[in-house]
Amino acid sequence: MDSDAVPDLVRRLWRLPITTPTRMGRKSTLDVETVIAAAVRLADAEGLAAATLPKVSEQLGVTAMSLYRHVGSKDDLLQLMLDAASDPPAGPAETTGWREGLWRWALDLWELYRRRPWLPRVPLHRTPSGPNQIAWLERGLEALADTRLGWDEKARAVTLLSGYVRHSIQLTQDLEEGRPAEQAQAAGEHEYARALGRLVTAQRFPNTAAMLASEAFAASDEPTDVTAREDFTAGLALLLDGLEAQIATTSGAAHRRDAAADRRGG
Known part of the structure; x- marks a missing residue:
């Protein structure tokens, strides 16, 4: 070498x-x-x-x-x-498709960051370069192996998802540091909505006022771990929905190209 x-x-x-x-x-x-x-x-x-x-x-x-x-x-x-x-993920998971594979991959990464909350605080000055990071990258790409996405699209998908996991953990940590000791996330969100609900008027901020008055910030004694996981998985589902649409578009275009090639060959 x-x-x-x-x-x-x-x-x-x-x-x-x-x-x-x-x-x-x-x-x-x-x-x-x-x-x-x-x-x-x-x-x-x-x-x-x-x-x-x-x-x-x-x-x-x-x-x-x-x-x-x-x-x-x-x-x-x-x-x-x-x-x-960054303890490498387990070997190839038994999944029923790319979506379940990426779902498990993202959750495993999220759990790693929960166990070692300092990890997402390390500045990222370069793309994944070490063997453990490459192992995580490999498993993410493996989940997309049977799709018709190009390598650039697969790389963007894995980068987007890993960035979402990292941001989600950092946001949870930052908000926790800003709340009073022992106050759970759900209780803090309810307090936030009550306080701003008196100031944010429907005349000036109609959509925000409606959100604050909704059940989105209802009183709850749910612990932070549960709330944070629910928020994370809800956002993850949105991202995977978007990726699903991209995969369907790419697959449809590939099938049309294949069919056109077959007709020319015939």
């Missing part, structure tokens, strides 16, 4: 050797796996902000400068953590 064709970060993601100048002295007892594992443990325990190079070095009993040899940079460390903590 041509080492010049593979950036150092990608080589670290795939645990490929990196050529570095020979150093005198004792051989380092660290490796990229050890450094990343320590950083992931910190993020799991205390959040992404805790996974700093100084804290990682403290946990490993080394200097912060010594870590750069193994992770490259602070930004690279985050990308390495993202891939390492």
Whole structure:
């Protein structure tokens, strides 16, 4: 393999050797796996902000400068953590079609982000490059394998869905941080509607006023986990409905081209 064709970060993601100048002295007892594992443990325990190079070095009993040899940079460390903590999905799921396959794929990704809420907070500075991220991409593409979509359309579909999962989790987290402690999402939404219902008039904002007065924000003691999942799956269904229409259009056009080719051949 041509080492010049593979950036150092990608080589670290795939645990490929990196050529570095020979150093005198004792051989380092660290490796990229050890450094990343320590950083992931910190993020799991205390959040992404805790996974700093100084804290990682403290946990490993080394200097912060010594870590750069193994992770490259602070930004690279985050990308390495993202891939390492993105536990790959299970093998090919038994599904009845592309829609169920993508539904399960999106829910599995959503559950991963629920287990590790710091993951969607890692800045995305590049397209999926590590083996675990590629495993997620592969499963999403696998669900669409039997459709007549082109590769560009399949890539857009998977990108759209993964972005929706990420945004959904981030929105849930942000709103939770803004609510009083222990207040559930449904209760917060009801309080929001009651407060704005006094200010948003039908004369000025007819549609918003009607929404606030509707059952959309009715009083409920539903826990946040339930409300968040319901909101997520409702949005996911809308996206898949749109993709279903695109697949039907693409399939119909492909069938017409096939039929025209058969007629010309005959």
